[in-house]
Amino acid sequence: MRRLALTLLLAMGLLTGGALAVGRPAEMLPDPAAEARAQEIGRELRCMVCQNQSIEDSEADLARDLRRLVRERVAAGESSDSVRDYVHARYGDFVLLRPPFNLVTAPLWALPVIVLGLGALTLLRMRRRTAARPGPAPLSEEERARLAALERDI
Structure with a gap:
């Protein structure tokens, strides 16, 4: 029973370890x-480094450094916008999980709409081609006789 409890405790610790990336008291304000x-x-x-994770969820050294930087600036009394602006100015649009809409990022924002539009156009063209294609020609008398003979043999 003790082993089972220890095993469950260890498994729970392993499962929640990544979720508590900032859970270290040294990093917390x-x-x-x-x-x-x-x-x-x-x-x-x-x-x-991870690119699809926020710095709060990442265990990378750079994310840890950015967390520390954010906490230092928050502790110094800076507003959320000024902290965000500072990191954005230092690292560019890529550091934002939701980049702003401007001329540089417009293709990024427009790409899903363009891909969906191209997919819809492709489906419409395929549908029209299928509808315009003539069906099979009817069987001739000779082919019907041959088919009837084959069916009798079965």
Whole structure:
């Protein structure tokens, strides 16, 4: 029974380890409101190593450094926008999980619409080709007789 309890405890620790990326007391701010604000900012910033994770979810060294930077600036009393703007100015649009809409990022935002439109056009063209294609020609008398003979042999 003890082994089972220890095994379950170990499994729970392994399963929640990645979810608590900021769970280290050394990284957390003592003020819960400031820590919540820092985590909110961190969830909007992309880990430059993992690329599909926020810095709050990533275990990469760069993400850890960015978390520390965000917390330092929040602790210094900067607003959320100024912290975000500082990181954005330093790392560019790529660091934002939701990049702004501008001339540089417009193709990124438009790409899903373009791909869906091209897919819809392709489906319409395929449908028209199928509808316009004539059906099979009717059997001639000779072919019908041959088919009847084959059916009798079966």
